[in-house]
Amino acid sequence: MNNSDAPLIQMENLAVTFNTPRGAFRAVRDASLEIARGETLGLVGESGCGKSTVAFALMNYLPDTAQVDGSIRFEGMDISEFSDSELRELRGNRIAMVYQDPLTSLNPSMRVGPQIEEVLKLHLDLDAEAAQQRTVELFESVGLADPQRIGRRYPHQLSGGMQQRVVIAMALACDPHLLIMDEPTTGLDVTTEATILDLIVELKDRVNAGILFVSHNLGVIARVADRVAVMYAGEIVEEAPVRDLFNNPSHPYTAGLLSCVPQPPGDDGIERQLRSIPGSVFDAQMEQTDSCLFGPRCPLASEECSNSTPLLTGVANGHLARCFHHDEVDDGIWGDLLERVAKPPPEETTPALFAEDLRKFYGGGRRKYILFGPPVRPPVRALVDVDMRVDGGRTLGIVGESGSGKSTAARAIVGLEARDSGDLQLRGQALEGDVEDRTSDQRSAMRMVFQNPTASLNPKLPIRHAINRALRKFAGVRRGEIRERAAELMNAVGLDPMYLDRLPSELSGGQQQRVALASAFAANPDIVVADEAVSALDVSVQAQVLNLLEQRQRETGNAYVFITHDLGVVRYVSDDILVLYAGHVAEYGPSEAVLSSPSHPYTEALLSAAPVPDPDAEPTHIRLEGSVPTLRSAFRGCFFAGRCPRKLGDICDSEQPPEQRGPGGDGHMINCHISVEELEKLQRNGVAPSRAGA
Template sequence: MSSNALGGAPLLQVEQLGVTFLTPRGTVRAVRDASLNVRRGEVLGLAGESGSGKSTTAFAAMGYLPGTTRVSGRILFEGREVADMNAAELRRLRGNRIAMVYQDPATSLNPTMRVGPQVSEVLREHLNADARQSRRATIELFESVRLAEPEAVLRRYPHELSGGQQQRVVIAMALACEPDLLILDEPTTGLDVTTQATILELIVDLKHRINAGILYVTHDLGVIAAVADRVVVMYAGETVEEASVRQLFRDPKHPYTTGLLHCVPKPPTEDGATVGLTRIPGAVFPASEPAPDACLFVSRCPMATESCSQKAPPMAEPVVGHSSRCLYPNDIAPGVWGELDTNVETGRVQQEPVLRAKDLRRFYGSWGRKYWMFGPRTRPPVRAVTDVDFKVGLGRTLGIVGESGAGKSTIARVIVGLVPRDQGQLRLKEEELAPEVDDRTDAQRAAMRMVFQNPTASLNPRLAVGHAIVRALRKFSGLNKRESQQHAEELLQAVGLDPAYLNRPPRELSGGEQQRVALAGAFAASPDIIVADEAVSALDVSVQAQVLNLLRSHQEETDTSYVFITHDLAVLRYLSDEILVLYAGHVVESGQAHKVLDTPSHPYTEALLSAAPVPDPDAQRTTIRLPGFVPTMRAEFQGCVFASRCPRKIGDVCDETTPPAQTAVGGDHVLYCHIPLEELAHLQANSSVELTKTGGVP
């Protein structure tokens, strides 16, 4: 393996690791041959598709493997074999010297305890803090991970927090003892871009402040580019490439790495064309099969030769400090996966909207009274969505973006009728939609489908996943049992799954596989409009590229319209025709996608763009970090809803006067801001201009 420029003995050494699970259904070779080093003061990014062995390698480093596991190779922490440590030594090590943050925070939090005591328990166990000290430290940790109202969060149970809030609690718990080695397994998947950017900065700060070593497991190459010093890429349980982050992004030496980089949405070209995404064909070499004497990537590789099927390539260094498990590392060129297609906005004529919303409003709760049922009103309801207007055209995509708490998911649920609106109109074509889904006609319910952020919640755990797809086909498409089964298999193949998955229960599928089943179920009813709430956030980059291309091709073939909610601005730009930017339940900007994401943009949109990770370690951009949190909207605002956090606030007018609607050239780009458009464009084009002290950092 390559040496580290930082020098010094590794904090963590993984040498030729093999992890095999012995299960009733057979042998699962989760890790076949993985080697990596993590040194103090560096972040090692561990990338690869689902099923590549990343998380198993991380669990092995913590000693978190069941007794039915066969482990080969070596795992050393500060030169000592982890496998030789007894239970007491491992208990002292975990949480104090080594900490881990998991992808699913629910697995780390006790559902019967409030979250404050759970974090305080770590501080008392490892730092001997008393009750007062641990409570104060817990509040500070919650503030550092941007949890709003940290003292209130202390008293809540895990089920009372959103997924993003739960993840921040777990990250705070991991940071509590300032560990020497921090292992992060997809820690920011459920977070919006501004919170993710803050967490990533916290991680980098920890690296510098206490000289910690960090192993960062993720499928997000933009995050890798932002935080990693070195990168290890895994495929089918093997490390296939290792290099510094700049070497890897500039000159990858394995075709698999090149394919992953081409799966990430890119900024548009100078003429406004959207660059297409590469799809890596097939699936990861199955862990149930023994490794042949061949390259495990051969069946998916565009460069494969006969030699690749006859010899397993070793890890070698074609360039000093850059290792690759490939027979032809120096023959890899940018076009090895073919030329990327470009799609230019055609400016097609807008047809009558499929979906139209006017003055949409949804409040949660009601006015509280001082004395239960009487007395003066003291606590207004939460204004989750306030007077929102939008249109979704035939065969077009409306993207909705904003931080957690902005009201995105509430709008999605109001559209499909899971949450009744309090006010406003919602029309599907020319028909008024009833507020609740039970009051809508069968035709209206069939015309609108939803894909949820958490696919587990939309799949019956007692039934095979194919049940939902076949049921939708029979109910809404009029197919018989045999035809429904056949079409369900075709739908699974279309989303990159083997038809055999139809007979599996949800628990046997990964989160990404469950999400693809949910998408297939949405397509099954041939709806007019699909509402997708963070539908690709759980997918790795190769599957995400496949699903995004699938959504685009399905839209071109069927003229299906989408309402697409996401915090990933690269995905938003790739898929959306129009964009709605929400903040605290209010629309702050709307218009055609390329206009909203280019200057001039609303200062809030500008902050979101600044926080979005870019898959380029040398990208130069303004850093804008917003202070505070999205406000809990109870009282009606007098001025701009974004005034308390705006880095470009110009004075009392922002607090006292509702900003006017400013329409950019062309008439289809509207933003609500007191700063004239010409001045906004100048400020954003010259990012070195000092921002006001309320938040921005140039």
């Protein structure tokens, strides 16, 4: 029976416990929420707080090991009473889900068009011709170019953003009443993320569906949500309209999350230190006690918080909070906004890392007749004549979209990919291209933290193995001191030392990344190359790690090469920034100069696309369609001409751009045909690009 007066989704006192051989894991302890038609509810919190479990519970998609208490009503009906056939009709038809990784939803052996047609035939009983026509309409509705032909492609032939658009089209195929989005933009570039967020905002108004948007990115939540629910340790601790929550948080945890987001310098030009939430999330294996679960980490905790359990109560119109001291919450409870201490100038004239004309091509040498004849395909030009310099105690940030050459640069620096040409030096000493040809001291002096922490950890050994090995092999720590040092490193990256005896599979992605960072710090290297090292971390843990990086840099004088797509993070950690596009340097110079006007049009597009944790911020509309090209031949003109929103004309296609000195001084370089003066005039006056989105 459908009750039209009932909320679309009504979840009351949901509790989900997973019973495993290692004990009971209380993923969700007490969660209640409602979603109405045409409304987007943002669900935020740290890893392990139960956000994804709530999303799967709404689909009744939990394994048999899960014990579920409480109730979930969809359009007034209790989904726990649905039969298997009724659940099949519900999923994909009236409730649809979009996952973080689009490839988990797409069959790699099928073209994407037939995959959507299959959904339409199953749920709507359309014939082949009607299903094909509807598929084209869906592709068009999510902004995919050439909707008539794109259905003939396989998933691997699409970019990440295009794959996610296909998955959203599949979710919309049956006009669902509820759309569940679990971190749908987390793995995407900032430019692609911006176009997907634009699409979600448009869809909310167009299809009048309820949306549950799960994310740890507060900037994304501010952009798309109408209301926000904050989870901690399996409980909803605060819920409010988006502007109320961002402007007047009423739970210390929410205020802490907002204080952890890196911010640009204030109106006074002073840059502030990043604040963080100490400790880690309440362990899911611990039983509920008569106390506030956030109490051990809370700056407002009192005796009442230790002896009583706070309830979710109203603190204002439509604003709920689970806190005894909600009226005391303000921006200052997590400490004063202290001015960041400026780094001293480098004492040594010899840089920690120096690279000149770094070049790396992939796939060369194939010939028509295997060993002779003309080349079959030119090599992919991943890096083309890239220069960089990192002084001791300084940080170089490298930014750009996927395919820009960031990770290739990182792997060439540490020797995992031998460069084809160019000069590379460590503290004035020449480095061989292959890591195996470098000395043991050179290998110890340079460590890398990878984007995927799972690949850095042995799945069959406790995580202490990775940290202990680094302490023993690179730091020379004696066996009797290893456990103590390992515990110190775990505390430093915000993990309880009890995690040392767990397997990697028993940790969340964010927790695994912290272990990888602890392993890198164990060696006390001269240079740490971090490839998206904080991309998988929650803002609270990210703040801890960024503060840790800065503290260790001040203590040891080591240098960082920091690769990320988060411009807020790169602004905070970097002294200098290198902007890469298609293996070429678009802009290079001091951090504030690069991220201020004037800047290269590509840098401008990246800044425009970055989500801002402010629901009142007016989004800019410079959008880059398509993806970074795979280059097999040298550009005749500017490397960015094919997508540039400020393209001048034929000169951009026929002549390589000149290297211009930017306003940041001798070390600031911009490669563009538009003069620096004209760029400044266009960007400061807010002149719209002549062909935005091209």
